[in-house]
Amino acid sequence: MYRFNCLVLIIIAFILSCSETDDNIYIYHPTQENLNSDVTSALKSEYSIKSLENNSLKKKIENKKLITSIGNLSEKVPEIFSDIYTVGITDNELFIFQRGNFKISVFDFEGNFVKDIHALGRGPNEVQQPTNITVSNDTLYIVDGFNVKYIDLTQPNQPIEIFYSSENHRIEDICTLNDKMILRFFSMKMSSGVNEFSIYHSLNMQSKETERSFGIPYKANNIKDSKYLSDGDFVCNEMTDTIVSTMFILPYITAYDVRGHIKWNVEVEEFKPILHRQDNVGVGGMSFRWHEDSFQHTSYTQLLNFNEFVILQIITFENFLNENDRFQNDKLRTDTYLIDSETGESEFLGSVLPRILAINEHYLITEKDEEFPAIEVFAI
Secondary structure (H helix, E strand, O other): OOHHHHHHHHHHHHHHHOOOOOHHOOOOOOOHOOOOOOEEEEEOOOOOOOOOOHHHHHHHOOOEEEEEEOOOOOOOOOOOOOOEEEEEEHHHHOEEEEOOOOOEEEEEOOOEEEEOOOOEEOOOOOOOOEEEEEEEEEEEEEEEEEEEEEEEOOOOOOEEEEEEEOOOOEEEEEEEEEEEEEEEEEEEEOOOOOEEEEEEEEOOOOOEEEEEEOOOOOOOOHHHHHHHHOOOEEEOOOOOEEEEEEEOOOOEEEEEOOOOEEEEEEEEOOOOOOOEEEEOOOOOOOOOOOOOOOOOEEEEEEEEEEEEEEEEEHHHHEEOOOOOOOOOEEEEEEEEEEEEEOOOOEEEEEEOOOOOEEEEEOEEEEOOOOOEEEEEEEEO
């Protein structure tokens, strides 16, 4: 639900950017030139492309045992989270990132509160505007504007330090791939009058030097629109040295190797991208309406790692706009797939699982369907 709200903000930003020029009165997306014809296979909920052997995830999910709930005025946490955007986990603790108030709350797996990381500011050991977190190799990485900051979790009371700084680009997200860090941000370089774009950037974690950039962005009418519409999700699977990515607008899952070459590209048939157009509006006003076709559903995707697999969830909403043309979040279903990150072969796991926030060999953290943001912790 909370990543969906971010998607709404992206759409609105796109609309604002379009309204600046008269030649963008009507914008339809996706366009034919954005549709990738080089597709390895398709994900369908009706059947499995391949019945993955020794599927331990299904067994673990079927035998899961609830440990505790956190949030929504539970007994152990008598407070309300502003939102739950990302959850990172170690062997002993989970880190709940609340993007709404830029706070990271730390709990053990029994639901006991440990501490808050809430050091807002411009000085040392502070973060200015964090947008995401990830936990890797006992290190908490924080995406903070033009910087990636980190905390060594093996030592108590460690300061927040800068791991990497970008002079020209606001970093959107990161993941680690063995000795590399993959940064996600939209980059444009001018070369001989030709625009060269890239989305992903491979950073050597020792030298902090960028080794290569890759990833084709969404083709839009102008650079600003292309940047907004190229937003998405991605994970790094260290067991297969694979980067798996999505775009929120396009129904494709694409996998890259460590050199940025495409390994496989899968079309998600259940995914329903947003179609909209911008109306001509006067200065100081904003108005838009949906495509003339019936608009009942929309989807967004999220990815998580599980061993050599990637878990893909497609969260679908219905009645995206109500009768008063206001956004609303009526969740219809969550389709879950298990994808072999090496080959792209997949298995449909059903539509009964809630949104998964984090998973490892021992724990499953899911979104709890409550009035206020909350999670459930399971042993698997």
